[in-house]
Amino acid sequence: MGLFDTLRYKKDLERLEKSAREEPSTENFLSLIKKYISLGDQDNALRVAKQAVDQFADADDVFEIYCKLRRQQAQEEIETLKKNLKQRPTPSAFAQLAEIYKDLREDETAMKYCRQSIETFPNDDRSYCILGELRLRRFYSDFLRKDAQLAITHLEKAYELNIRNYRSLIALSKIYLQIGMVQKARQRLKSILLFAPEDENVKKLLDISANVPKPPHEDVDALLHQVESQRRLHYSLDRENAPVALSILSHEIFQEALESIKGAEGLLSLLICDEDGNLIARYAKENIDAHTYFEVTVAIYQTVQDSSRQMDVGRFQKAELEGPFGNIHIVSSDGVVYMAVGEFSVKSEILRKHLQQLLKAVSINAAKNTTKNR
Structure with missing residues (x-):
């Protein structure tokens, strides 16, 4: 590639990066991703694809290209982890595989590795946490109370096994807050402050919890039944993107x-x-x-x-x-x-x-x- 070609590609990338940053849309992100792919820059293509997925989670074309790039990047790691599980299984290997498949939205495969880990290493908190997060993702999409019930069970188990499991505690705090169990949410948030007293995210959630309308009774089954029947959370932390009834x-x-x-x-x-x-x-x-x-x-x-x-x-x-x-x-x-x-x-x-x-x-x-x- 000559000097002029290099300068032209650099200018194109700067223009596309600016468009994706200042006017984020699936079209602008896809143009930038495809440009990086055409240049053989898989790392930057994946970086931008991840940003696009975070902003446009429901866009099939965006996730499709992200999934392809992520799978290419992780293929060698997947094969190595599977080989390790056959030779010498560890909770870490199970968790890493589950995380990869969770990221690829292959939930059933991710759950499979979590369950295998729990059968082999029942006292490791990581797989319980991932299982809980998978169920929560489905719940926030479908509003089925069974998913929320299982998510809470798995996340509480992870917390029971490791009282410093930040991911489980923050996920529990958010689900409790959004279904109306405000006191329970505050308890879990305060549990985080015991080992992370300066956590700004937790402090912000505690402030929010003070303004969340409290239902007459904090009964988890009744509150989840209400969410499922109305297809709406009691309170959405993502107010702008909450579904319209x-x-x-x-x-x-x-x-x-x-x-x-x-x-x-x-x-x-x-x-x-x-x-x-x-x-x-x-x-x-x-x-x-x-x-x-x-x-x-x-x-x-x-x-x-x-x-x-x-x-x-x-x-x-x-x-x-x-x-x-x-x-x-x-x-x-x-x-x-x-x-x-x-x-x-x-x-x-x-x-x-x-x-x-x-x-x-x-x-x-x-x-x-x-x-x-x-």
Whole structure:
């Protein structure tokens, strides 16, 4: 590479870094990541991909590229750890493998290594902590009380085994605070101050806890039942990104979002319903039987949802099917199910993009509506 090429690439990188920093978006991050990849700079590509995932956790295209880079980076470590487990298992090796798979969002594999560690080393706190964090991540996504109950059990066990387990204590403090168990949250936060008296994060959470509305009774089962039924936390520490209750989202918000992308390439129908299968809004191309497509897609969603519950893998997240009838993509988000039906010839990436645009449009409309009603 000549001097002028080097200067040009440097200028391009500076421009892309600035765009990602000052105007963060999936598009800007992906452009920067791909530029680093094209230059063979895997370390910086992974660094930026991690930043993108942290900011846009639900963006499939962002996580896909992060996962690929992370797996490439960790492959040798994974093989070494697996070899060590066969020859001489240690709780550290189990925990490291579980952490890697947790980062890759391969939760079942991560849980498998945690359980194996607990069977072999029942008095090591690390695997209990990771199991708790995995269950918590699922709970914050799906609001299923079973996940929260198991998360609390695992995290409390980690704390029991190691009273200085910071990760478990901070995770417990946050879950207790957000489901309404304020006193319990304060107890766990004060436990951290015993060995980390200057921790600013803990002090901030203690200040927040003073302003969290207290329920009449701090009963964990009752509070979790309420969270699951309402699909909302009692108090969200992430106030800006807390899901908007479905009950305050009007039909017009969804219909307006549909109108913004109808007629898109290869699209036959877009359908929106709640988790019980009640139609909220729909769009169908001319001469397309939207009712039949709705019945088919809802049946698919409900079947997969039931199976997910029975298999203990959380709520339904998404499904993609291809067949002679066309292509169907289904995504569940914040208690709303979005379904896109495309022509047989349309690529999955295109249909996936249509759904992402729909979710983004709903989010924008909901934010506008919330601001208007304040």
